[in-house]
Amino acid sequence: MDFSSIPLFDRITQRMSWLSERTRVLSQNIANADTAGYQPKDLKPLDFDAEMRRLAPVEPRRTSAHHLTGTVAPVGDFDVKKARKTYETAPVGNAVVIEEQMMKVSETQTNYNMMVNLYRKHVDLFKTAIGRN
Numbered sequence: 019m020d021f022s023s024i025p026l027f028d029r030i031t032q033r034m035s036w037l038s039e040r041t042r043v044l045s046q047n048i049a050n051a052d053t054a055g056y057q058p059k060d061l062k063p064l065d066f067d068a069e070m071r072r073l074a075p076v077e078p079r080r081t082s083a084h085h086l087t088g089t090v091a092p093v094g095d096f097d098v099k100k101a102r103k104t105y106e107t108a109p110v111g112n113a114v115v116i117e118e119q120m121m122k123v124s125e126t127q128t129n130y131n132m133m134v135n136l137y138r139k140h141v142d143l144f145k146t147a148i149g150r151n
Contacts, residue, residue: 021141030137036064037130044123051114058114060122 021027040061050056 026140027137030133030140033064034130034133034137036061037126037133040126041123041130044119044126047114047119048116048123051112051116051119054112056112056114058119 022031043059043061047056047058047060
């Protein structure tokens with residue numbers, strides 16, 4: 019079974035990709051903590067409302083006129099942005115604060131683990147539904 023054709027799994031995979039990319043960007047910030055003039059970067063957060071407006075409607079099979087229509091998940095890329103507010107700036111112009119970056123990495127890792135667990139639970143539900151437990 020191809021789970022990528024199921025919108026829920028596609029969205030979980032997209033979120034995991036965003037979190038992986040954010041970890042990469044934050045790692046670059048930490049690696050450049052001693053680079054003169056370096057400004058930390060972060061990924062632009064996914065805007066749920068904007069994502070929902072981008073979705074094209076789908077016409078599922080209806081058994082009643084009162085049923086709602088569904089949506090299809092879009093494919094999108096991630097935007098890197100410079101951090102607007104920096105906690106402190108070194109005399110050489112570097113604005114990377116290691117503690118702040120490590121907290122963001124920790125938050126990102128926690129969210130990634132949550133997505134992995136969500137994915138695993140839904141796969142287990144499918145296994146239960148088809149009788150392979």
